[in-house]
Amino acid sequence: MSFFKVDNLGIRFGGVVAVDKVSFEVKRGECYTIIGPNGAGKTTIFNLIGLLYPATSGRIFLEDRELTGFSPHQVADLGIARTFQNIELFEHATVLQNLLIGRHRHRKTSLWQELIFTGATRRAELAQREAVEKVIDFLDLAKVRDSLVAGLPYGVRKVVELGRALATEPKLLLLDEPSSGLNPEETDDMAFWIEDIKRHLGVTVLMVEHDMNLVSRVSDRVLALNLGSAIAEGTPAEVQAHPAVIEAYLGKAA
Amino acid sequence: MRFLFKTGYAQDLRLFKHGGQVFWYGLLVALLLAAPFAVGEYGMSQLHFILIYSIVGLGLMLLVGFTGQISLGHAAFLAVGAYTEALLQARGLPFFVSLPVAALLSGALGWVLGLPALRLKGTYLAIATLAFNIIVEEVTARWEGLTGGNSGLHLKPIEMFGIDFGGDASFYYLCLALTVLSILALMNLLRSPTGRAFVAIRDSEISASCMGVNLATYKTMSFALSAAFTGIAGALYAHKVSFISPEQFTLLQSIELITIVILGGVGFIHGAVLGAAFVIVLPQLISIAKDYLPSNIAGSGLQAVVFGLVLIGFIIFEPLGLYGRWLKVRTWFELFPFYRRGMFRRQKSYMKSERLK
Numbered sequence A: 001m002s003f004f005k006v007d008n009l010g011i012r013f014g015g016v017v018a019v020d021k022v023s024f025e026v027k028r029g030e031c032y033t034i035i036g037p038n039g040a041g042k043t044t045i046f047n048l049i050g051l052l053y054p055a056t057s058g059r060i061f062l063e064d065r066e067l068t069g070f071s072p073h074q075v076a077d078l079g080i081a082r083t084f085q086n087i088e089l090f091e092h093a094t095v096l097q098n099l100l101i102g103r104h105r106h107r108k109t110s111l112w113q114e115l116i117f118t119g120a121t122r123r124a125e126l127a128q129r130e131a132v133e134k135v136i137d138f139l140d141l142a143k144v145r146d147s148l149v150a151g152l153p154y155g156v157r158k159v160v161e162l163g164r165a166l167a168t169e170p171k172l173l174l175l176d177e178p179s180s181g182l183n184p185e186e187t188d189d190m191a192f193w194i195e196d197i198k199r200h201l202g203v204t205v206l207m208v209e210h211d212m213n214l215v216s217r218v219s220d221r222v223l224a225l226n227l228g229s230a231i232a233e234g235t236p237a238e239v240q241a242h243p244a245v246i247e248a249y250l251g252k253a254a
Numbered sequence B: 001m002r003f004l005f006k007t008g009y010a011q012d013l014r015l016f017k018h019g020g021q022v023f024w025y026g027l028l029v030a031l032l033l034a035a036p037f038a039v040g041e042y043g044m045s046q047l048h049f050i051l052i053y054s055i056v057g058l059g060l061m062l063l064v065g066f067t068g069q070i071s072l073g074h075a076a077f078l079a080v081g082a083y084t085e086a087l088l089q090a091r092g093l094p095f096f097v098s099l100p101v102a103a104l105l106s107g108a109l110g111w112v113l114g115l116p117a118l119r120l121k122g123t124y125l126a127i128a129t130l131a132f133n134i135i136v137e138e139v140t141a142r143w144e145g146l147t148g149g150n151s152g153l154h155l156k157p158i159e160m161f162g163i164d165f166g167g168d169a170s171f172y173y174l175c176l177a178l179t180v181l182s183i184l185a186l187m188n189l190l191r192s193p194t195g196r197a198f199v200a201i202r203d204s205e206i207s208a209s210c211m212g213v214n215l216a217t218y219k220t221m222s223f224a225l226s227a228a229f230t231g232i233a234g235a236l237y238a239h240k241v242s243f244i245s246p247e248q249f250t251l252l253q254s255i256e257l258i259t260i261v262i263l264g265g266v267g268f269i270h271g272a273v274l275g276a277a278f279v280i281v282l283p284q285l286i287s288i289a290k291d292y293l294p295s296n297i298a299g300s301g302l303q304a305v306v307f308g309l310v311l312i313g314f315i316i317f318e319p320l321g322l323y324g325r326w327l328k329v330r331t332w333f334e335l336f337p338f339y340r341r342g343m344f345r346r347q348k349s350y351m352k353s354e355r356l357k
């Protein structure tokens, strides 16, 4: 049984072939990274996995179950959580509320129970908070737990978004450029957390990242993409040294 | 300034966050309970309307303030509540049966209105809800066999458990009880998964859906709940005015209803009540002012003009509404002399992912 598999995935937007026949497999418990120059189609692959776009071709499997036919909100129920390249938080809610929305797929109460806030609702809410509080401790967010997201600096928002994805207790975590916009110390923290997520929480990570330092540090395997097509796969060192990858980043040697 | 030290998760679940709040809200409730002994007949009538409009305000706040949808058709739900109540009372059903039925029928219709919201946004949704209002208005005017058409329907005072709710005080307590229950229901919802899903939809549909929130279910649910609140208010409204006809539930009425949340403060429960009070009291202030104005200004259009100006003024100068204004004043005193302008400015969000819009 494979854990997560993308088979022959493709999408075109009008004339642009954004993703072209990409196939890869992610093993349970590893950190698999997709790299590639701007516009290579990395984010588009994430959006295809999230079923935000209908794929033109190809299929996606989580634990041998095909995703096609599900709707976007069911992807979360299946155990896939993601962060966004440009941060998509709930701006006018507190950090705590943001993380609690991550618990949405674990809700147990009905509308009627909630309207009168029954004992069962109270117990369920306390359990949700406990789960969220673990994430807050893990990511060291206690200082900002009651702040509105709208007032937080960029670096903190990135961590909050990671926390919200973790709060869903995913099997597979998709991180779209977790280090973009972060300063070196924040990037270092991020690398540390990703390693921890993989090792201690046992969550499989599929990541898109530009910072090769971070990539080499946390990834088990890397896939290089250019103009929508896969051009190399292997360990971080192998892929970095691959001629096609060097050419994609630096252009053909004159 | 007050600092709250968190010592347990249950603390976040409390409705009142600290003793001061218990004191002030306790005082408010005591004053409200005592009102019939201190307020004259005219004042009581105003209080009835404020409470009824508060319930509408709460329903609209849920939809507009917490789910980020818009409705310019809520007078239709007020109508459904009012007509259901009138028709069921005429058939001899007691209020404790007809009220839930009014809420359910309005809610069902709200669910229907929620369907276009799955495809439409902003102005287009506003137009769809506006059209819906016109349809309901036309149906109530034309379906004479049921609604009495333009000659309307009369209602008798509510009688329940041997109590006559036709009196100023008894009707007031009934309205007050229903308003308080509505507030509690809304507060409960907001500290539960459903309320959070609404807020998630308001702030980012794309990430709400990536967190597992079914947009279709929750948007229609928000419309249905909002309409159900309004239906309850409609039933009370029908008894308050004791005669209902289609021209009470026009577009203009819908606009007055949306004014409640905009003036009160979009996104605050307090705003619903403050806005309702303002919308009821403003016409009185205008009619008082008319006595002092030259007759060519004090025409019949004055009220509409003032309403329009106030609405525009709030949207431009105080988008957080009356409650937002109060928060600023309170913070100013708490922080004196360190208040900064712009502390409440809602920040532009960082680069939103445009490709996903």
Ligand SMILES: Nc1ncnc2c1ncn2[C@@H]1O[C@H](COP(=O)(O)OP(=O)(O)OP(=O)(O)O)[C@@H](O)[C@H]1O
Pocket (backbone or CB within 6 Å): A013, A016, A017, A018, A036, A037, A038, A039, A040, A041, A042, A043, A044, A045, A085, B355, B356
């Ligand atoms: N919704 C869309 N409509 C049209 N074209 C799109 C859409 N989404 C992506 N594209 C195009 O597909 C290509 C790949 O975009 P994508 O966002 O996946 O790149 P990326 O690898 O994530 O790049 P970056 O490193 O800049 O984030 C680009 O040419 C982009 O313009």
Ligand SMILES: [Mg+2]
Pocket (backbone or CB within 6 Å): A042, A043, A044, A085
């Ligand atoms: Mg990208």
